Amino acid sequence: MTRTPWEWTRLIGFYALVVVIVVISIFPFYYAILTSFKSGTAIFEINYLPVDFSVQNYITVMTGRNFIRSVINSVFISGVTVLLALFLAVTASYALSRVRFRGRSLLLITILGVSMFPQIAVLAGLFELIRFLGIYNTPWAMVLSYTIFTLPFTVWVLTTFMRDLPIEIEEAAIIDGATPWNIITKVFMPLLWPALVTTGLLAFIGAWNEFLFALTFTISETQRTVPVAIALLSGASEQEIPWGPIMAASVIVTVPLVILVLIFQRKIVAGLTAGGVKG
Amino acid sequence: MAEIILKNVTKSFGQIEVIKGVDLLIKKGEFMVFVGPSGCGKSTMLRLISGLESITTGEMTFDGEVVNNVIPSKRGVAMVFQSYALYPHMNVYNNMAFGMKLAKSGTGDIKQRVEEAAKLLQIEHLLDRLPKQLSGGQRQRVAIGRAIVRDPRVFLFDEPLSNLDAALRVATRLEIAKLHHDMGDVTMIYVTHDQVEAMTLADRICVLRDGYVEQVGTPSELYEKPDSIFVAGFIGSPKMNFLEGEFADAFDCSTLGIRSEHIDFCDENPVWQGEVVHTEDVGSDNYIFVEIGSKEPLIVRSPGRKGSVYGMKVGLKPQDQHLHRFNREGRPIR
Amino acid sequence: MFDFSKELDLEAQRRRAAFYFLAPMIIALFCVAAWPLLRTIYFSFTDTSLTNLYGGEWIGFDNYLQRRELSSGRVIWRGTLVDPAWWNAVWNTVRFSVISVFFETVFGLGIALVLNAEFRGRGWVRAAILIPWAIPTIVSAKMWAWMLNDQFGIINDILVRIGILERGIAWTASIDTAMTAVLIVDIWKTTPFMALLCLAGLQMIPRDIYEAAKIDGVHPLKVFWKITLPLVRPALMVAVIFRMLDALRIFDLIYVLTPNSKATKTMSVISRENLIDFDKFAYGSAQSTLLFAIIAIFVSLYIWLGKVNLSGEGNQ
Numbered sequence: 001m002t003r004t005p006w007e008w009t010r011l012i013g014f015y016a017l018v019v020v021i022v023v024i025s026i027f028p029f030y031y032a033i034l035t036s037f038k039s040g041t042a043i044f045e046i047n048y049l050p051v052d053f054s055v056q057n058y059i060t061v062m063t064g065r066n067f068i069r070s071v072i073n074s075v076f077i078s079g080v081t082v083l084l085a086l087f088l089a090v091t092a093s094y095a096l097s098r099v100r101f102r103g104r105s106l107l108l109i110t111i112l113g114v115s116m117f118p119q120i121a122v123l124a125g126l127f128e129l130i131r132f133l134g135i136y137n138t139p140w141a142m143v144l145s146y147t148i149f150t151l152p153f154t155v156w157v158l159t160t161f162m163r164d165l166p167i168e169i170e171e172a173a174i175i176d177g178a179t180p181w182n183i184i185t186k187v188f189m190p191l192l193w194p195a196l197v198t199t200g201l202l203a204f205i206g207a208w209n210e211f212l213f214a215l216t217f218t219i220s221e222t223q224r225t226v227p228v229a230i231a232l233l234s235g236a237s238e239q240e241i242p243w244g245p246i247m248a249a250s251v252i253v254t255v256p257l258v259i260l261v262l263i264f265q266r267k268i269v270a271g272l273t274a275g276g277v278k279g
Numbered sequence: 280m281a282e283i284i285l286k287n288v289t290k291s292f293g294q295i296e297v298i299k300g301v302d303l304l305i306k307k308g309e310f311m312v313f314v315g316p317s318g319c320g321k322s323t324m325l326r327l328i329s330g331l332e333s334i335t336t337g338e339m340t341f342d343g344e345v346v347n348n349v350i351p352s353k354r355g356v357a358m359v360f361q362s363y364a365l366y367p368h369m370n371v372y373n374n375m376a377f378g379m380k381l382a383k384s385g386t387g388d389i390k391q392r393v394e395e396a397a398k399l400l401q402i403e404h405l406l407d408r409l410p411k412q413l414s415g416g417q418r419q420r421v422a423i424g425r426a427i428v429r430d431p432r433v434f435l436f437d438e439p440l441s442n443l444d445a446a447l448r449v450a451t452r453l454e455i456a457k458l459h460h461d462m463g464d465v466t467m468i469y470v471t472h473d474q475v476e477a478m479t480l481a482d483r484i485c486v487l488r489d490g491y492v493e494q495v496g497t498p499s500e501l502y503e504k505p506d507s508i509f510v511a512g513f514i515g516s517p518k519m520n521f522l523e524g525e526f527a528d529a530f531d532c533s534t535l536g537i538r539s540e541h542i543d544f545c546d547e548n549p550v551w552q553g554e555v556v557h558t559e560d561v562g563s564d565n566y567i568f569v570e571i572g573s574k575e576p577l578i579v580r581s582p583g584r585k586g587s588v589y590g591m592k593v594g595l596k597p598q599d600q601h602l603h604r605f606n607r608e609g610r611p612i613r
Numbered sequence: 614m615f616d617f618s619k620e621l622d623l624e625a626q627r628r629r630a631a632f633y634f635l636a637p638m639i640i641a642l643f644c645v646a647a648w649p650l651l652r653t654i655y656f657s658f659t660d661t662s663l664t665n666l667y668g669g670e671w672i673g674f675d676n677y678l679q680r681r682e683l684s685s686g687r688v689i690w691r692g693t694l695v696d697p698a699w700w701n702a703v704w705n706t707v708r709f710s711v712i713s714v715f716f717e718t719v720f721g722l723g724i725a726l727v728l729n730a731e732f733r734g735r736g737w738v739r740a741a742i743l744i745p746w747a748i749p750t751i752v753s754a755k756m757w758a759w760m761l762n763d764q765f766g767i768i769n770d771i772l773v774r775i776g777i778l779e780r781g782i783a784w785t786a787s788i789d790t791a792m793t794a795v796l797i798v799d800i801w802k803t804t805p806f807m808a809l810l811c812l813a814g815l816q817m818i819p820r821d822i823y824e825a826a827k828i829d830g831v832h833p834l835k836v837f838w839k840i841t842l843p844l845v846r847p848a849l850m851v852a853v854i855f856r857m858l859d860a861l862r863i864f865d866l867i868y869v870l871t872p873n874s875k876a877t878k879t880m881s882v883i884s885r886e887n888l889i890d891f892d893k894f895a896y897g898s899a900q901s902t903l904l905f906a907i908i909a910i911f912v913s914l915y916i917w918l919g920k921v922n923l924s925g926e927g928n929q
Contacts, residue, residue, distance in 0.1 A: 330622075330623055331623065332623075332624075333622035333623060333624055347622070348621060348622040348625075349622075350621075350622065350623045350626060351623065
């Protein structure tokens with residue numbers, strides 16, 4: 001196929017644009033990795049290509065007093081929150097997508113509204129509730145407060161997915177004598193497990209990244225989640241920001257997420273769109 | 280095995296009344312076909328009997344027991360869906376066994392029943408497969424097998440053949456008829472929009488229109504003694520010829536109906552005369568379209584083959600005993 | 614009237630099951646959303662303090678607006694509604710939301726158009742743009758804080774090398790550039806989300822429309838304005854509203870990237886500062902209540918004006 005010069009220009013321009021998009025997308029992450037492998041004062045020299053390969057920063061972070069603890073906290077909190085949300089959401093979204101009852105639309109709108117809540121608006125009330133329950137400065141404070149965004153999100157996305165399941169399969173199950181509970185556990189759950197994984201993953205990422213509640217409801221370093229730990233990571237003195245260890249910590253908590261996202265790429269896009277544009 | 284009686288049954292969805300007062304008796308062991316154009320309420324009727332929808336007013340009994348509010352599984356019905364509705368994540372065995380498992384039947388019992396049904400339908404070799412590994416015809420058999428395993432009082436079919444290709448449709452039709460014969464006294468209710476299916480399968484046909492029952496009767500009753508112009512036009516292929524105006528006046532009615540096979544060619548004293556404008560040769564028969572000045576050309580069946588008759592002037596004469604005369608309301612004058 | 618037996622029909626049985634299925638979720642949402650919200654609103658009418666949560670007294674609207682007449686006869690007004698710091702935060706929030714969502718939409722649509730074209734390596738590009746989205750906000754704030762560092766930051770280095778800047782600037786610390794820094798990071802992080810939503814919208818447009826336009830010889834720009842844009846508009850509008858609501862409540866990025874900068878402090882940041890750091894618990898509650906009210910009004914207006922069918926009920 002021969003191309004005219006104009007077509008060549010357009011083609012080159014197009015690929016240049018693609019390259020720019022890709023570079024801007026991945027450069028900060030690349031640069032964080034590059035920085036994290038620099039040791040000592042090398043960090044203050046600006047390099048565009050890797051020059052150093054020192055794991056000193058990683059050792060500093062991992063042997064630091066509480067970083068591993070924070071990772072464990074985050075995994076525990078996010079995991080428990082997501083499981084709880086999925087458990088409540090599966091039955092709720094069955095009711096919302098499959099059963100005709102009055103006020104269903106209103107309930108759906110309310111749930112969507114809650115997911116768009118400014119979290120600061122419940123901060124004072126949650127603070128009181130958490131103090132009242134005696135779970136301030138424990139992981140349960142986060143498990144409780146994260147439910148405000150994980151639950152509406154999972155309900156909403158699973159409702160969208162369930163609505164798309166063929167009605168006749170459910171009717172066949174009804175004829176076979178299945179109760180609504182049977183339908184959910186024996187028919188819909190096996191059909192929806194990819195959607196459940198995706199929804200769970202997205203909710204997990206949301207919980208993993210949360211900052212406001214985690215910052216407000218913890219006080220001791222051992223109870224911090226990863227984002228709080230990274231945000232408050234400080235050096236020997238106030239002025240001296242330990243950039244190397246911060247970058248190392250950032251890479252440690254981001255790499256698993258990036259890998260997960262790349263593996264589940266297609267499903268994530270489907271999940272996001274289900275939660276977003278099915279208007 | 281059940282006798283089903285519907286008394287003045289209606290069904291409304293919100294403001295819209297879909298079934299407008301139906302009285303119907305379905306006898307024990309009968310093969311009843313609901314037929315009618317789309318939107319006539321035939322599928323809703325089936326869903327009402329299945330219990331997937333509950334009736335708005337009226338009464339429905341199975342063997343004398345009122346089932347208005349009884350859920351499907353307690354009615355003892357089994358249903359074969361148009362899209363088969365097999366559980367995609369279960370193999371054929373589990374698809375067929377699901378109902379019995381839910382009913383907490385013993386494993387040995389389940390195995391025996393599933394294998395019997397599989398044998399009857401010749402799908403024993405497919406028991407380990409998933410639905411997506413089956414052809415359309417095989418899926419249909421599994422769907423029927425799933426219904427058989429339930430050992431139902433009433434067997435419901437919702438347009439089960441419409442997703443199959445023409446050849447398979449005829450073969451499966453035959454098998455359903457055979458199944459009804461083999462299973463003896465199971466009541467079967469079958470919904471279709473295809474009157475040929477209805478005629479070939481049914482013990483009795485129930486013709487529905489706009490939420491009302493137009494006529495219930497054996498295929499030959501409907502064919503020979505239609506209760507309305509609608510039934511007369513709906514049953515039979517090609518469609519019955521209808522003549523109005525002066526053609527009907529001559530026979531003292533508002534609409535005159537005559538089937539294509541009940542018109543003879545005759546050269547002496549013809550009742551109607553006209554020119555052949557079109558012919559359709561379907562092999563066994565020839566359908567000859569004769570323009571006699573009515574709204575639509577008259578279709579006349581001529582057995583065997585004829586040479587080209589296009590443009591020929593012919594004389595026609597109806598067989599008097601097969602004339603259908605209808606009054607202004609569309610009801611027969613007898 | 615036609616109660617032939619006490620048995621529940623299928624529909625009624627399903628409704629009852631639905632009730633039991635929904636109850637736990639509704640109770641959970643009530644506990645974590647409705648109740649705390651009501652308590653926050655209540656606190657905003659009291660003088661509760663962080664150290665004495667149950668010792669607050671009802672003081673009416675004083676946290677919002679309070680008129681006090683001094684003995685000299687001079688009238689002074691106090692409360693959030695006359696607090697310049699609050700109005701500064703409102704202005705920052707609105708400025709941030711509008712600018713960031715605008716650029717995210719434009720860039721997102723642009724990237725979506727690129728990704729909607731068929732070219733080799735499209736899958737890889739789509740994977741690459743997901744990376745900023747996958748990185749936790751706090752981490753990206755820290756990464757960019759390092760890249761925007763005044764002395765050792767690579768951004769300054771690049772800009773100086775290509776001659777745009779003479780000398781590096783303190784992006785995050787300087788009043789003039791702090792907002793720009795926040796915007797850059799937010800746009801970088803959130804554009805992928807927009808791009809994916811736009812792409813989903815674009816992919817719903819049947820291809821033959823474009824082919825018909827191509828055969829008719831319509832100019833590509835005209836195709837974009839007359840065909841593409843109107844067709845993706847519904848999807849785009851929903852995406853914009855979601856992003857807007859998200860932007861209005863921004864907290865973490867600003868808290869970490871530009872701590873204590875007057876130029877970037879948003880409503881969420883200032884509310885939390887009062888609530889927790891300054892021990893003006895009730896005052897902070899009043900500010901968060903206001904933020905909630907603003908967002909609530911915004912959403913109601915949008916739903917009412919746009920008649921947006923958010924529930925997707927129409928699909929059935």
